[in-house]
Amino acid sequence: xxxxxxxxxxxxxxxxxxxxxxxxxxxxxxxxxxxxxxxxxxxxxxxxxxxxxxxxxxxxxxxxxxxxxxxxxxxxxxxxxxxxxxxxxxxxxxxxxxxxxxxxxxxxxxxxxxxxxxxxxxxxxx
Amino acid sequence: xxxxxxxxxxxxxxxxxxxxxxxxxxxxxxxxxxxxxxxxxxxxxxxxxxxxxxxxxxxxxxxxxxxxxxxxxxxxxxxxxxxxxxxxxxxxxxxxxxxxxxxxxxxxxxxxxxxxxxxxxxxxxx
Numbered sequence: 001x002x003x004x005x006x007x008x009x010x011x012x013x014x015x016x017x018x019x020x021x022x023x024x025x026x027x028x029x030x031x032x033x034x035x036x037x038x039x040x041x042x043x044x045x046x047x048x049x050x051x052x053x054x055x056x057x058x059x060x061x062x063x064x065x066x067x068x069x070x071x072x073x074x075x076x077x078x079x080x081x082x083x084x085x086x087x088x089x090x091x092x093x094x095x096x097x098x099x100x101x102x103x104x105x106x107x108x109x110x111x112x113x114x115x116x117x118x119x120x121x122x123x124x125x126x
Numbered sequence: 127x128x129x130x131x132x133x134x135x136x137x138x139x140x141x142x143x144x145x146x147x148x149x150x151x152x153x154x155x156x157x158x159x160x161x162x163x164x165x166x167x168x169x170x171x172x173x174x175x176x177x178x179x180x181x182x183x184x185x186x187x188x189x190x191x192x193x194x195x196x197x198x199x200x201x202x203x204x205x206x207x208x209x210x211x212x213x214x215x216x217x218x219x220x221x222x223x224x225x226x227x228x229x230x231x232x233x234x235x236x237x238x239x240x241x242x243x244x245x246x247x248x249x250x251x252x
Binding site for chain 2: 074076
């Protein structure tokens with residue numbers, strides 16, 4: 001059964017996985033048929049593209065942290081977070097994001113949607 | 127053309143409308159064919175049901191405020207907010223919500239989705 005506790009823990013494991021650079025752990029939270037739409041409005045990624053996407057996005061290292069409570073409804077979790085992401089051969093950027101996780105009955109994430117845009121990105125000096 | 131500034135202003139007008147108890151102003155932000163899914167996972171409301179929904183939800187008065195930046199992508203805005211809502215004949219409750227607004231090209235909200243659940247609701251003493 002899908003519980004609020006499980007959804008909260010999945011969000012925490014997701015952020016910990018990113019902070020640890022453990023993209024296998026991140027991708028293990030998704031269902032086999034999951035879709036990742038990041039940012040919202042772009043073509044969703046699926047299958048092997050998901051691990052490639054996370055590996056590329058966070059190859060330079062990242063620190064992510066919640067900036068408010070996870071909003072947990074019957075089958076979804078929405079959470080605000082801040083990321084400090086170092087691009088390979090690029091600057092460090094600060095991003096303010098809201099992710100939505102939709103869950104299946106087995107507790108896996110079947111859809112991730114990331115809300116962010118240019119107004120939510122700051123390039124860090126130094 | 128749909129701009130980030132317009133989406134930001136729409137979110138601010140929405141929250142101001144709720145704080146002012148002006149549900150006509152709130153509903154004026156929506157397209158004629160808009161859907162309101164609040165909370166996510168329930169049957170979306172449309173047409174005259176939308177004004178009735180807002181009027182009932184906030185009949186006792188409400189104070190809402192952003193708790194972080196509005197995440198603005200190409201055609202959507204996602205924002206975290208806290209509401210202190212007084213129910214008619216009931217207690218005051220504090221709710222932590224993330225709303226998603228999807229926009230049409232005319233700049234009206236065509237879909238509102240509210241993410242919250244029991245873990246995001248606190249009943250206030252007194």
